Amino acid sequence: MLHEKLNWRYATKKMDPSRPVAPGQLTRILEAIQLAPTSSGLQPFEVIVVTNPEVKAKLRAAAYDQSQLTDGSHVLVFAAWDNYTAERIDAVVAEIARQRGGASDTVTAYYERLKGMYLPRSAAENHEHAARQAYIAFGIAVTAAAFEGVDATPMEGFDPAQVDEILGLRARGLRSVTLLPLGHRAEAGDWLAGLKKVRKPMDALVTKVA
């Protein structure tokens, strides 16, 4: 089931602008992102969902004019925290306490230790760690889109500084790390649609230590 979906998907190069993603499909993709595992449950990123045509056009201009950004109905922007702060980590503990009816001493002590580890580190190191967590959710978003029959184009080819500026991310303590336009493939205009999916052979990917 999962493999069928992973084989169906590909980095769509041409989207059909006449076939938008339905609201229920978008919701389920966002819920999968919400469920993605992250280090210590921090979820150190946010997702900006862009449907505004002018903003999509600006994103396209900041991303080597890739047409999926305007032909797709939605663009998800994954934006990682620019740093770990006591306030951000305390908010995670508060959310745990809210949802579990209190935070145990073990949980509180765990996150205090985490602050002791993370807060002395550089913002750059902490952002990089946060970005890695966003990539876990990004991979799960691509998977979730496939389960919805929604095409997606995982995209790193853009100018993060420009995207941050377009969306006002820096002021919110966020930095864009990936884009994910969503839509439906326009196979006739997509050079990649008919090509075999290529992956490393298993023996080049995996080593066993038995």
Add this chain to the structure above:
Amino acid sequence: MLHEKLNWRYATKKMDPSRPVAPGQLTRILEAIQLAPTSSGLQPFEVIVVTNPEVKAKLRAAAYDQSQLTDGSHVLVFAAWDNYTAERIDAVVAEIARQRGGASDTVTAYYERLKGMYLPRSAAENHEHAARQAYIAFGIAVTAAAFEGVDATPMEGFDPAQVDEILGLRARGLRSVTLLPLGHRAEAGDWLAGLKKVRKPMDALVTKVA
């Protein structure tokens, strides 16, 4: 379907050593990793599958004595390329040519441009980029395990230098980035098994620009 699996899984704290992962389950998890999308299809990582008890014990010692590393039947070690090199990128193009019966001029030119971009960058920057790709596959591996009814513990809490040493990764141009012990939960001994899964509310995770 996907959501049900993502809700079923959790970062298992206690594995039952009497219930190993079956070979077919392991194969399907590895196949999902193989199918994970990565930037330009480079798949810049390898996965070491450790079942050897002595090696698992050494990994445990390098990872704050976390018991899942020996109680689980398998440990997957995700190890990212330490750098991008012309040889590594050329091997990707060769594999595309092999599987598609030749590489088009477009494909060849694309990867030449990529070499122009990546090779002048520092090894640290390239490794970090490779690590992010490994995290995409890592998230999909966790998802795939859930589809198999296999428990897994996404794990960053270990000493990468020690793990690299234990597995001889540096000599192979690899650096460990995450561990993923696989097995089956021992619910009675797992403090986390009964607790509510906590995630940020959707309005704290998602902003819409419509």
